Amino acid sequence: xxxxxxxxxxNLVYEKPGMLTANTMHYCPGxxxxxxxxxxxxxxxxxxxxxxxxxxxxxxxxxxxxNYIDIDWQEAAHGRAPALATGISRxxxxxxxxxxxxxxxxxxxxxxxIMHACNRGENFAVIFINNGIYGMTGGQMxxxxxxxxxxxxxxxxxxxxxxxxxxxxxxxxxxxxxTSYVTRQSVHTxxxxxxxxxxxxxxxxxxxxxxxxxxxxxxxTCNMNWKMxxxxxxxxxxxxxxxxxxxxxxxxxxxxxxxxxxQN
Amino acid sequence: MGELKLxxxxxxxxxxxxxCGCDGYFGYPITPQSEVMETxxxxxxxxxxxxxxLQAESEVASINMVYGAAATGKKVMTSSSSPGISLMxxxxxxxxxxxxxxxIVNVQRGGPGLGTIQPSQADxxxxxKGGGHGDYHLIVLAPASVQEMNDFVDLGFQLAFKYRxxxxxxxxxxxxxxxxxxxxxxxKPRMTAEEIDAKYGSWATNGKKPxxxxxxxxxxxxxxxxxxANNKRFQEKYAKMQAEDVLYETIRCDDAEYILVAxxxxxxxxxxxxxxxxxxxxxxxxxxxxxxxxxPKQIIGEMAKRVKGFMTVExxxxxxxxxxxxxxxxxxxxxxxxxxxxxxxIIPTPSEVVxxxxxxxxxx
Ligand SMILES: Cc1ncc(C[n+]2csc(CCOP(=O)(O)OP(=O)(O)O)c2C)c(N)n1
Numbered sequence: 265x266x267x268x269x270x271x272x273x274x275n276l277v278y279e280k281p282g283m284l285t286a287n288t289m290h291y292c293p294g295x296x297x298x299x300x301x302x303x304x305x306x307x308x309x310x311x312x313x314x315x316x317x318x319x320x321x322x323x324x325x326x327x328x329x330x331n332y333i334d335i336d337w338q339e340a341a342h343g344r345a346p347a348l349a350t351g352i353s354r355x356x357x358x359x360x361x362x363x364x365x366x367x368x369x370x371x372x373x374x375x376x377x378i379m380h381a382c383n384r385g386e387n388f389a390v391i392f393i394n395n396g397i398y399g400m401t402g403g404q405m406x407x408x409x410x411x412x413x414x415x416x417x418x419x420x421x422x423x424x425x426x427x428x429x430x431x432x433x434x435x436x437x438x439x440x441x442x443t444s445y446v447t448r449q450s451v452h453t454x455x456x457x458x459x460x461x462x463x464x465x466x467x468x469x470x471x472x473x474x475x476x477x478x479x480x481x482x483x484x485t486c487n488m489n490w491k492m493x494x495x496x497x498x499x500x501x502x503x504x505x506x507x508x509x510x511x512x513x514x515x516x517x518x519x520x521x522x523x524x525x526x527q528n
Numbered sequence: 529m530g531e532l533k534l535x536x537x538x539x540x541x542x543x544x545x546x547x548c549g550c551d552g553y554f555g556y557p558i559t560p561q562s563e564v565m566e567t568x569x570x571x572x573x574x575x576x577x578x579x580x581x582l583q584a585e586s587e588v589a590s591i592n593m594v595y596g597a598a599a600t601g602k603k604v605m606t607s608s609s610s611p612g613i614s615l616m617x618x619x620x621x622x623x624x625x626x627x628x629x630x631x632i633v634n635v636q637r638g639g640p641g642l643g644t645i646q647p648s649q650a651d652x653x654x655x656x657k658g659g660g661h662g663d664y665h666l667i668v669l670a671p672a673s674v675q676e677m678n679d680f681v682d683l684g685f686q687l688a689f690k691y692r693x694x695x696x697x698x699x700x701x702x703x704x705x706x707x708x709x710x711x712x713x714x715x716k717p718r719m720t721a722e723e724i725d726a727k728y729g730s731w732a733t734n735g736k737k738p739x740x741x742x743x744x745x746x747x748x749x750x751x752x753x754x755x756x757a758n759n760k761r762f763q764e765k766y767a768k769m770q771a772e773d774v775l776y777e778t779i780r781c782d783d784a785e786y787i788l789v790a791x792x793x794x795x796x797x798x799x800x801x802x803x804x805x806x807x808x809x810x811x812x813x814x815x816x817x818x819x820x821x822x823x824p825k826q827i828i829g830e831m832a833k834r835v836k837g838f839m840t841v842e843x844x845x846x847x848x849x850x851x852x853x854x855x856x857x858x859x860x861x862x863x864x865x866x867x868x869x870x871x872x873x874i875i876p877t878p879s880e881v882v883x884x885x886x887x888x889x890x891x892x
Binding site (some may be wrong): 314315316317318320321327330335336337338339340341344347348349350352354355356359377378379380466521 | 542551552554580582584585586588589590592593594595596597598599600604619622626655698733734735736737738743744745746747748
């Protein structure tokens with residue numbers, strides 16, 4: 265059989281999602297951002313919501329997310345994506361809105377915005393990429409950096425006395441009555457990618473159904489700034505990050521019913 | 529025309545917003561302007577026009593909520609007072625950089641720092657020169673009456689959409705808190721989704737339609753040549769504002785030898801000062817800039833050729849005086865430009881102004 269006989273549309277088992285643009289991604293090989301982008305593009309296509317979806321990009325490595333997924337986008341200032349998303353979804357309740365944020369963006373400079381948006385139960389989805397480091401600015405400590413982890417600003421390892429403790433923001437978010445579905449995922453194996461796709465789909469559906477704020481943390485690798493190969497980074501993540509940031513659903517439901525809301 | 533009413537300046541901002549078809553207000557309480565959001569919440573416009581009103585967790589959040597909604601082609605606004613506007617500076621710069629329309633109301637109080645809750649005009653520089661980072665300007669409207677608090681909400685939106693640039697209504701604690709007679713505006717309907725698509729489809733991020741490319745609201749551009757081109761486009765916009773949208777008022781300037789220049793509540797004091805000075809035989813007139821950016825440079829330049837001097841009256845340490853000096857200098861004139869003002873929340877009296885005129889300009 266000739267190659268030409270094989271390369272036919274009917275034999276296609278995998279293709280680039282239609283919602284991904286032709287732009288070449290700027291992400292480093294081994295980075296998790298590209299995988300998560302692809303999942304979001306697939307989900308928007310699967311749900312048929314391109315015309316209704318508005319993404320809010322952060323400041324961080326994924327600042328150019330808007331170059332890759334073929335939907336309307338807004339670019340937020342560092343940490344402010346949840347405020348933009350609030351403005352969009354409040355004035356456009358028929359639209360599906362999501363933010364895409366790194367750990368510096370969401371858990372450091374933008375802590376107030378994410379907490380209050382989730383506490384108000386704004387009807388949008390949050391995709392939170394936790395790679396334990398500031399990727400874009402060259403590998404400084406993030407709020408989620410593990411104790412002992414070496415970064416550009418913790419060259420001898422993160423020290424609790426000097427630098428405080430790693431922040432489990434997702435567990436905090438799950439405590440807020442405005443959130444619906446809160447989960448922690450990863451994309452380091454095909455099985456994990458499939459689970460993550462299910463989780464992001466569910467988060468989008470929760471936002472569409474106005475259940476409150478849905479929140480998907482993706483524990484991610486930044487092999488470049490971790491100074492590892494992609495394979496080493498996946499291994500390091502499993503051995504060091506998963507014990508502290510264990511994958512799995514943390515909350516699955518709807519924002520609190522005011523009638524049953526307990527004030528104590 | 530709507531009803532004639534006796535209302536507070538801040539309440540009128542709220543009423544005018546509802547009537548001009550505003551889609552949303554996002555704010556955070558601060559004296560002396562909290563009545564804006566209080567009035568909106570009491571009016572419940574979401575039942576009447578569908579307008580959204582939301583109390584944000586901070587001014588940082590409220591200006592970014594404005595960004596998000598404005599970028600979908602909606603007519604949205606916020607209000608605050610000086611310390612809150614400082615917190616918004618980052619967001620305002622992003623809104624200007626992403627070329628989005630909105631209205632921001634600053635009911636100024638005295639600073640720096642927490643300062644005082646009394647009226648002030650000390651945010652002139654911050655408002656007209658930028659305030660946040662980067663080369664940008666706001667369209668700045670300075671109301672001098674409760675009536676103008678009403679009129680400038682609609683005007684602010686019109687100019688904001690004309691230029692896709694944020695407009696600021698630069699009021700002060702006195703204009704915000706005082707009650708005056710006001711002719712309210714008629715109700716204008718909010719724009720429909722179809723109207724927004726038709727008018728703003730080239731930039732509004734309200735969901736990618738099959739008949740257009742995706743829209744992206746951003747101020748980011750990594751290519752320096754493109755970023756310079758963006759900056760040049762912004763500068764052209766500011767030049768167009770200067771050519772087409774300068775607003776000012778002149779009072780008894782025709783035969784005047786000396787011109788007082790004052791905006792907002794200071795101009796109200798100066799009207800009285802002009803009357804007192806005229807009674808004393810001094811030929812004094814008043815120029816009131818209504819747009820502080822674009823600044824009425826040209827009329828000042830023309831006046832500079834025939835008058836003996838100018839005196840600005842400002843509730844700050846002398847900020848607008850720099851723009852008056854520039855306008856006089858650019859016209860190739862060398863008449864004196866003096867300043868008189870009070871700070872810290874004190875409003876000057878008309879007789880203080882006349883005394884300063886005599887000492888600094890006319891007698892000297
Ligand atoms: C107000 C402000 N402060 C600081 C920065 C610089 N900055 C850009 S990205 C970034 C951190 C990004 O880290 P993270 O959110 O974890 O995303 P990642 O790049 O790792 O994906 C910082 C500090 C900025 N752009 N704006």
